[in-house]
Amino acid sequence: MIRMDNVLKQYDNFRLECSMQVPVGQVTGLIGRNGAGKSTAFKAILGLIHTDGGTVEVFGKDVAELTQADREKIGVVLSDSGLCSWFTIRDFIPVLDTMYADFSREIFMAECERLELPLKKKIKDFSTGMKRKLQILVALSHDAKLLILDEPTAGLDVVARDELLGLLREYAENGDRSIVISSHISSDLEGICDDVYMIDNGKIVLHEDTDVLLNEYGLLKVTDAQYEKLDKSYLLETKKESFGYSCLTNQRQFYQDNYSSVVIEKGSIDEVITMLAKRRLGGKVDE
Template sequence: MLLSLNHVKKQYGQFALDVSLQLEEGQVIGLIGANGAGKSTTFKSILGLIFPEEGECTIFDKPIVRLSTEEKEQIGVVLAEAGFSGYLTVKDVLPIMEAMYTSFSKEEFVEKCNRFHIPLDKKIKDFSTGMKAKLKVLLALSHNAKLLILDEPTAGLDVVMREEVLDMLREYMEDGTKGILISSHISSDLEGICDELYMIDNGKIVMHEETDVLLSDYGVIKATEEQYAKLEKKYLLRVKKEPYGYNCLTKTKRYYAENNPELTIEKGTIDEFIMMMIRGEEV
């Protein structure tokens, strides 16, 4: 197991985190959630930046605080709001990375920086948001890590760049022994790359599903008041009152399509599912 969280708990005033998730070799898992839902707190717990009060958090089957520096070399990290000091240039960062990671390849990294138009001589604080984001991803990918932990790696990137970054991640996954935990508020990014998705809200995982299942079996039923009254409620996950009636999230849209052919059932997007899971009410 590359990464495992078992009821990792952390309390900040009213906010309480309680997260469990697993990542195995060859897997990409995504964490989606609104701002303040607990994504960054989860990442910080995984990386040992904060100390959970309860629960177990292991990387390579070891508690993170017990990882040796050699094992930490096997982790590539992108943090949403942090990187190398803005007072350094990429040229300054090169010898630092060389000293820290045995498998860092300077030539390859510089070549990638050139390809992605990242200036080597400019101080990082003067970079655009997109340039900073690209640099962070390239750094995480530069030392042949076994595990990537990427908090919002595509934030601030335009569509073309986002696709390029996602392609790099797909290429990284090709040998089947590595794994990625990635978060994004752009669900279409995650849709195309993740095997499984975890949805977090108010510190708790409210949904965990394989992406394929999510896209093939989940759906949103748009029902009028009468239709809703007659509807079998057993397979509804969430219901939300709308001006025309009800929006219902189901995990078995085929069942409803077969039994209620008059119903409008939309395939739905992951964003809609998130909205329903968070705003909707349990049946």
């Protein structure tokens, strides 16, 4: 569905070098800290920026060659841009109806009602959460085959987040649809993504299936003495702590089987981000 090969984008103080793939029927997460390059990667996929190298393909075509019909199959939520705030939802409905062949006015209005979005209120007077809900509804309203969602749950309360993730899960159940989604809230991604890419300082530093990450990754908390005796073959990152060391591994079972006295926490996206990002920040790490 999406293929980025060695995509390069150079800014004055930032460089994106990124390769990733989103297969048909897959939900892929893109994680990373603020300014890591998530939005830049999304903008490259959408053709909103010109790249300095590499290729971006969507639906098997170079992104610059996507037709209007191709673009109708893409639903988008952007973190820093949205619908014209001077409009009401009612103003927008005929515009969407004209642009998208598969837009369903009735379903869209019913969903707006269900999510308590007022049709006659100007979007500029919406709360952040309401604006986000509206963008997601628009992205889901025209039977898109590909959803590109940059921080879709930002600004939403827990109930609204669950509701919207439910909508996305429902959407993804149809096997020929794909989603690429970024979020700061790792539990959002753990619950919905088939695989995750981690981006840091413009580069992909990790790609893993979510199941593998949750089931096979782990965080070892060891004292200095335990660390000395530890087999370090399967440690991905090590960080000095006040009590000894924190060690990230992708072979949790191995350590559980062989080091029964060591405290081992289950892997999570948060742990991976923390450990891998600290390496770049110059945290004290044993290589």
